[in-house]
Amino acid sequence: MTQAPGPPPVLPYDDPDRRPGRTLAAWAAGLLLAGVSAVVGCRIADVDGVTPVPQLLAFLPWLLAPTGAALLLTALARWRIGMVWGVAVLGALAWYIEPYGKNPKDAAASGPPVAEVRVLSSNVQFGRGTESLVGAVRRERPGLVFVEECDYGCQDTLRRELPRADFPYRQAVEAGGSEGSVILSRYPLKAAAGVPGTMGMPGAVADVKGHDVRVQLAHPMPPLPRQVGLWRSELGELRDFAAAGRSQPTILAGDFNATQDHAAFRRILDAGLHDSAGLTGKSRAPSWPSRLRPPLGTQIDHVLVSEEFSPHTARFIELADTDHRALLVDLTMHRPAAS
Numbered sequence: 001m002t003q004a005p006g007p008p009p010v011l012p013y014d015d016p017d018r019r020p021g022r023t024l025a026a027w028a029a030g031l032l033l034a035g036v037s038a039v040v041g042c043r044i045a046d047v048d049g050v051t052p053v054p055q056l057l058a059f060l061p062w063l064l065a066p067t068g069a070a071l072l073l074t075a076l077a078r079w080r081i082g083m084v085w086g087v088a089v090l091g092a093l094a095w096y097i098e099p100y101g102k103n104p105k106d107a108a109a110s111g112p113p114v115a116e117v118r119v120l121s122s123n124v125q126f127g128r129g130t131e132s133l134v135g136a137v138r139r140e141r142p143g144l145v146f147v148e149e150c151d152y153g154c155q156d157t158l159r160r161e162l163p164r165a166d167f168p169y170r171q172a173v174e175a176g177g178s179e180g181s182v183i184l185s186r187y188p189l190k191a192a193a194g195v196p197g198t199m200g201m202p203g204a205v206a207d208v209k210g211h212d213v214r215v216q217l218a219h220p221m222p223p224l225p226r227q228v229g230l231w232r233s234e235l236g237e238l239r240d241f242a243a244a245g246r247s248q249p250t251i252l253a254g255d256f257n258a259t260q261d262h263a264a265f266r267r268i269l270d271a272g273l274h275d276s277a278g279l280t281g282k283s284r285a286p287s288w289p290s291r292l293r294p295p296l297g298t299q300i301d302h303v304l305v306s307e308e309f310s311p312h313t314a315r316f317i318e319l320a321d322t323d324h325r326a327l328l329v330d331l332t333m334h335r336p337a338a339s
Contacts, residue, residue: 022077029073029082032066033089039063040092048232048263054223058298060261061097061284064090099283100260101269111308111334115209119276119303121146122319122326123219123255123288126177127154129322134161136317137184140328144206145184146253148199148219151176158182173200181217181254189215195241197221197234201254203241208333214245218254218302223262231257235264242271242304249336250306255288255324257300273304276311276329285316287325303329308336 039056040063042049048057056063067090074082120142122133126149134157137145145167147154155174162184169189172182181200183189187208194203195216203216220234221227235258242252252273258265260275260283269275277283277299286297301324305311310332316325 025073026077026079026082029070029077029079029086032070032073033082033085036063036067036070036089036093037085040089040096042263043096043261044092046263046266048223048228051223051225051228054228054231054262055225057261058223058259058300060093060259062296064093067093096261097284099275099278100266101274101278111337113332114211114335115333117144117208117251117309117331117333118142119144119146119251119253119329119331120326121148121253121255121301121303121329123148123301123322123324124154124319125149125322125324127151127157127180129319129324130154130157131161132319132321133326134158136319136326136328137162140317142328143186144215144251144253146215146217147182147184148217148255149178150180150182151178152180155180155182158184169204169206171202171204173202175200178219181219183215183217185215187213195234195237197237198230201238206251208249211249211333211336213249213251213333216241216250216252218252218256220257222257232264235262235268239264239267239271242268242273245306246272247337248306249308249333251303251309251331252305253303253327255301259298259300268304273306274309274311276303276305276309276331277314277327279311280314280329282314282316285314287316287327289323290318290325291323301325301327303327305331308334310334 042053048054071086124130167184169185179199187206189204192203192205195201198221199219206213206215221231223231287299287301313330315328
């Protein structure tokens, strides 16, 4: 008797859920989600971690791209656990993209206004953008100018092009390369100890309509792979400066080499200061690198102010020959409580 033929043999990968393309997609999605999860986990834990986490935290919003790609791959791979994982990571990113700190209404200063103060902060990249900065200063007419990476040539140019008649008061660290910096002021300045750092961070006390205002330039080291500890330490020095003057009107401005997604920067805000760009709806406007068109880039240049100030506009200005956009902020100073 002839035996009936049996079922056909099962060939490798004939199961649609085990096809090599879907397996590869699942692996790729897992690797992407693992990398993004490590960065987001540090953000949730309120730490900056180790290289490459601090560098990636600077671009936290852009981690939406690999997360979206990972979600697409999990769908192609029909990997349900991966889909749940991806949605959770996407939700965490969306949450932390929101501005850090107080709601603008909650941060509104009390007391009668006593002065309008316009502040300009600019990193001129080893002095290369000085001529462009001079044009911006003449055009915008700020009362306080914070200039980072202002080398000897930069400071000579500022003395020549912005004479004492325009800015009678200056506080500078004269040095070459990225170590030089200067504060220009239309308000009388009294010398004050600056914040110690690898690069110059001068400080002073400005007399604004009879009220003392601490003004401090910020320019800590960037979080280079082997210098994350130094970067964290110098941001800590700025945090100590902020905490030491909680009862005094304060403007802390410059290139912080940090964003609101860095724990070390948030410690400065938690010491009693507010980010002017954040309070005016510009918390994610990029300031660096300027060669990338917005919205690409990240915001590492900030003007931080104490509760006596109400920021009402913040603009990032394109300057030639520097990799940073300048930040121009209009502030209303209110009568300090001590007065």
